[in-house]
Amino acid sequence: MSSSLDKQRQKQLLSWLKVQTKQRKKILRSSVLMGFMSAICIVAQAVLLALILQNLIIVKSDFIAVIPYFIGLMAVFVMRALLTYLREKINFVLGKSLRQSIRRQLIDKIEQVGPPAISQYTSGGLSTLLIEQIEDLQDFYARYLPQMRLATMIPVLVLIVVLPFNWAAALILFCTAPLIPIFMILVGMGAADVNRKNFKALAYLSGHFLDRIKGLSTIRLFNQGKNQTNAIHHAAEDFRIKTMSVLKMAFLSSAVLEFFTSISIAVVAVYFGFSYLGEIHFGSYSGTVTLFAGFFALILAPEFFQPLRDLGTYYHAKAQAIAAADNIETFLAKPTTDVIKQPQINTVKIDKIDTIIAQDLVILSLDNQAIVGPLNFSLTAPFNIALMGASGEGKSSLLNLLLGFLPYTGSLKINQVEFNTLDLTAWREQLSWLGQNPYLLNDSIRNNILLANQNASEDNLNDAINNAQLTDFIKQLPNGIDTQIGEDAVRLSVGQAQRIAIARALLKPCKLLLLDEPTASLDKQTAREIEAILAKNYHTCNIITVIHHISEVMSFDQIWQLSDQQIHIDK
Known part of the structure; x- marks a missing residue:
């Protein structure tokens, strides 16, 4: 046999x-x-x-x-x-x-x-x-x-x-x-x-x-x-x-x-x-x-x-x-989300985010096993949400779904349009993402930041560097912004690597920012500095932040607790 x-x-x-x-x-x-x-x-x-x-x-x-x-x-x-x-x-x-x-x-x-x-x-x-x-x-x-x-x-x-x-x-x-x-x-x-x-x-x-x-x-x-x-x-x-x-x-x-x-x-x-x-x-x-x-x-x-x-x-x-x-x-x-989620030939493109509504939403793994759900929530722009919960509850899975990397059952609508009818390429142009260990290429600081926008002007690049509080650090380097960071950013501290990732994210204007525990691997002082940078620079877009504890530096419209497959909202 x-x-x-x-x-x-x-x-x-x-x-x-x-x-x-x-x-x-x-x-x-x-x-x-x-x-x-x-x-x-x-x-x-x-x-x-x-x-x-x-x-x-x-x-x-x-x-x-x-x-x-x-x-x-x-x-x-x-x-x-x-x-x-x-x-x-x-x-x-x-x-x-x-x-x-x-x-x-x-x-x-x-x-x-x-x-x-x-x-x-x-x-x-x-x-x-x-x-x-x-x-x-x-x-x-x-x-x-x-x-x-x-x-x-x-x-x-x-x-x-x-x-x-x-x-x-x-x-x-x-x-x-x-x-x-x-x-x-x-x-x-x-x-x-x-x-x-x-x-x-x-x-x-x-x-x-x-x-x-x-x-x-x-x-x-x-x-x-x-x-x-x-x-x-x-x-x-x-x-x-x-x-x-x-x-x-x-x-x-x-x-x-x-x-x-x-x-x-x-x-x-x-x-x-x-x-x-x-x-x-x-x-x-x-x-x-x-x-x-x-x-x-x-x-x-x-x-x-x-x-x-x-x-x-x-x-x-x-x-x-x-x-x-x-x-x-x-x-x-x-199986890919593009195949599972987009059976339509003509997909819908959107250029703004007004509402995100989920009804009986069940997030699936790539082999169609339920990860978390059913979830029900409704968001109206502008919003700044903190998503909390124990490890393994499905917080990152929700972000991966919004990024278009996971399939789902139930309903998830953006501006009253079902998510599985969206053009994923156009949708991702509205997004920016920052995780606790963002990947940096074995290249120069300049090319790592420009990865978000290859056509950015020198003024826009400098603004992103200043806003990410990288100016003084870069001035101390022998080759400045063209310094090579090495494989896995071995020549940088974790905080410096995170600031470069923030500068990269700032160089790409977005309608929805997804933060997946961006300060989890940092020491307390550096974490507060990164949180202050994020709070200062992201006040014109919608934000969903996965965190383990509430910081006094960052303020949120709502705090969501994800537990027992449900979202509990604390306003």
Whole structure:
């Protein structure tokens, strides 16, 4: 039962991989055409070589008489080399464009599913998915897929040209050819599973290692360095074992394919050898096996099997691609709020926020499990709301819903318009968000602030810096506003990073500001400073703030207590 399901899954993934080529059919056909033209050159090459040998050995012609054949042979060599070069270029372009397309789908998906879904993955796991696993699709698209078509076309071409000269040689080739595909199928049954385990081990190792690097200070503080080193060692050893299993499968398949190919070519050679000795008297239509027919068939015999051998060599690329596609397709198949919430073709755009009304609102997770609700509330602009409650009650989930990252049931209306009919892009243009750990890019302070508005003027940028109380701090830096902050803002204190995030938020005018515990990770003094900045700068927009305690610096119109799946309002 399990094996049957696994085979079904492999078929589904292979179909998904092939569907990705729909927009690149012209490039794929060009690659196949180049390969087929190269095969025609091989046939011409075999004809010319056989004619040269026939004239020199049997006919006893002068060397001058076969010079035109030599010139033709050189021309075919050059043509074949050129076709091979063009085919390699086309194959690379095909693989590159498909990898870019799939990577773009993944990045778009990450943007659609938002923080609730991304938080389920480690940074290392996502990096492996976006980089290494996509790169492992290259050989499938650039090698295996075009070769799969040529593996059918070229052997048929060889049979067609050999059959008129010797039907026995054609029959031998025809009967021995299925040995290679049969073995490829047997190898492929286990190869995809081995590669899938390898990818899982790599994703675990990447995520595990990156998480330990980020938490190095904590690990050393609690004297857990040796234990964590052992854990990384075991993860690396598991990955090594699984990688060696993949290599063993690849080497075994190549060796057996070469074995079967050699036997088949040897049978053709033995047939012609005994024919020339007079022991075999069948196969030739004229009753005599000519030297031309023998050399022609023997030259083409390796070329008959070469496409199948190449397909066998690239067959592990198929197993590797299926294993990579398992994770990629699973991620792309995740439900998104855009799909769940917006079935309409024409979505509604709004340019202001007058009211937000919820009736029997139940916020769902991405797998349609209820998180909190039913909630009922009504807000009329202008409003400044404090949302309080114990951890896990669903405060951040409400903000994620308003950001458009979570689905819901019941009713949520903005200006009397149901939320699931809004254009999310236009809606998010009305919003600004600030959390307790806002992400800053490994870039300059300037570029991090301008992330909110790339077209902001220098005056607007300076105003945002002044309002966020960053002016004195920036003046002390050697490169000023162009100072690099490092990965995860390692060169900044938590308070400085939060001020940069505030400056970024201030640079984007908004109609609704969502604050998710912006001072939770700060010390008391810094928290009061940040609260004062927010209170001073945000008095012209609507605000919903998730907090754990009421600050004397910030004033609110209403205080909402979220508990027992209900909102209790204290005015």
